[in-house]
Amino acid sequence: MTVRIKALVFDAYGTLYNVHSVIALCDQRFPGQGNALSQLWRQKQLEYTWLKSLMGEYEDFWVITEKALTYACRHLGLTCDEGTRARLMDAYLHLQPYPEVEEALEALQSRPLAVLSNGSPRMLLELTRNTGLEPRFKAILSVDEVKIFKPHPSVYQLAPARLGVDRHEVGFVSSNYWDAVGAKAFGFHVFWINRSNATPDEMGYTPDAVLRSLAELPQHVG
Amino acid sequence: MTVRIKALVFDAYGTLYNVHSVIALCDQRFPGQGNALSQLWRQKQLEYTWLKSLMGEYEDFWVITEKALTYACRHLGLTCDEGTRARLMDAYLHLQPYPEVEEALEALQSRPLAVLSNGSPRMLLELTRNTGLEPRFKAILSVDEVKIFKPHPSVYQLAPARLGVDRHEVGFVSSNYWDAVGAKAFGFHVFWINRSNATPDEMGYTPDAVLRSLAELPQHVG
Known part of the structure; x- marks a missing residue:
């Protein structure tokens, strides 16, 4: 699809x-x-x-x-x-990226990429720098701007506001099912990365696609 | 005290x-x-x-x-x-009260007692009736009135509003530490019932008293 x-x-x-x-x-x-x-x-x-x-x-x-x-x-x-x-x-400032992440981000560079995270700005900046991923992202967005955590809708609103796109044009990628649910409720197109065969929660929303890893993402977004 | x-x-x-x-x-x-x-x-x-x-x-x-x-x-x-x-x-409509509950509520009848719970009105009514505790309470308050769950402050506000007392005059009793924290943040006098030797959470608030069971409550409220 x-x-x-x-x-x-x-x-x-x-x-x-x-x-x-x-x-x-x-x-x-x-x-x-x-x-x-x-x-x-x-x-x-x-x-x-x-x-x-x-x-x-x-x-x-x-x-x-x-x-x-x-x-x-x-x-x-x-x-x-x-x-x-x-x-x-x-x-926490040196967490390992999952093994497929660098190559997947490389393959996805044709459109703007961003991070949207609970992390504080300093944590996110240091982590993406320490792991060499920072240059891949057009924006690194922290809940700290709105002073409330996911899955509050005002967090998800940061992305379309900053990237200048409609919420329905955002592909949101998360391994945390509750985060995927919050993003779907907000109106994003949601990819749930289920690396560990986790059980989906019963929260009234389902992701648009379930992938085993980020490596499958390029073929899903065209 | x-x-x-x-x-x-x-x-x-x-x-x-x-x-x-x-x-x-x-x-x-x-x-x-x-x-x-x-x-x-x-x-x-x-x-x-x-x-x-x-x-x-x-x-x-x-x-x-x-x-x-x-x-x-x-x-x-x-x-x-x-x-x-x-x-x-x-x-869930027939849960067992803890063994000391009935006697403790009996000993506390000199002031108004209320329930304040996440449960729906029907659940709380049936549960308190099925277990014979309903007559002990002046009010059985459900989050359903405000359509948001604990620990949102509007839930705790239900109690002083309904009982006609100031929030600082409310003794709030919970075994759930996160609930005790929410109630303390709101301004209640909080008794945490720690039957199972649980570890207190690190949430910036501490209960006013820690009791091993409701049986200790009468001596604490005078």
């Missing part, structure tokens, strides 16, 4: 970047606990963005991420000294 | 009622999977309330609960026929 898409907008964490690439470092610091720590860290990070937003409050994603790490360590009974905390947080 | 509290407002699911009292029924229908199903069902139920609310959408808690059950069964590879689904959903 070829659709009329004038710009492609990518979620960052979990979509371009593997948030669980911190497992190795977690495991080095807390042997045998790396996976549990990484999973709980991520789960709490997301919960805190949703809850804070619903409460009408905002703290940037760096602060949220650090608080989620504090919770996860405490819950798992892991003593996280300042040095360990600093190294784990720093790992 | 005795504080000046003019009304007590209770969360329902997880606080007065054990949502995991469905485990036995789940286990009967899906042997060996009862706990996993109940945990995932509850987790997704909450996630859907947060996400829908952030998206600016609303479906009542019965619909949300059924969708969460559908997800949980599918994710766990359990075939949930119509009869099983109906029985599991019906169980």
Whole structure:
């Protein structure tokens, strides 16, 4: 299926970047606990963005991420000294892109590409620079502009506003099903990247296409 | 510590009622999977309330609960026929109160008591009637009035508005830490009931008191 898409907008964490690439470092610091720590860290990070937003409050994603790490360590009974905390947080600025990402972005350069993420501007800038992906993007958009997290519609509105296209002309790419749902509800054309055979949530919306990786994206957007 | 509290407002699911009292029924229908199903069902139920609310959408808690059950069964590879689904959903109208609840509510009758819950009006009415607790409450307040879920402040506002007291005079009682946080941010005096030695979340607020069960509440409110 070829659709009329004038710009492609990518979620960052979990979509371009593997948030669980911190497992190795977690495991080095807390042997045998790396996976549990990484999973709980991520789960709490997301919960805190949703809850804070619903409460009408905002703290940037760096602060949220650090608080989620504090919770996860405490819950798992892991003593996280300042040095360990600093190294784990720093790992968020050096997450690994999924293996197909660079080549897929290269193949998609004929239209504007952007990032739209919960990350703070500094986190996104450092991460895309550290991984060499920054030059691929026309815009790197952070929820920090609107001080509320995904899936609030004002976040998705940042992309058409900045890229000068209609929302229906935006191809939005996310591996996070709840993000794909929020984007679909907003009116984007949504590609859900399901690398891990995840179970779709029951939220009343379905993505326009389900892909196994970003490598399939070029053939879908023409 | 005795504080000046003019009304007590209770969360329902997880606080007065054990949502995991469905485990036995789940286990009967899906042997060996009862706990996993109940945990995932509850987790997704909450996630859907947060996400829908952030998206600016609303479906009542019965619909949300059924969708969460559908997800949980599918994710766990359990075939949930119509009869099983109906029985599991019906169980939500017959959840067990925690063992100390009836006696604690009896001891607290000198001031107005209310329920403030994500549940739909029908769910809350049937549940409190089926368990004999309805007469204990002056008001049973549902988020359905404001069409958004906890921890949005407009939910908590229902209680002082209906009970005719100032928000600072409300003692709010919840076992759900995120709910306790939302209530504290709103301005209630908050009692967190921590029956299971849970880890407090890192959300910038702490409850005014932490109790092991509702049995400790009478001595705290005088």
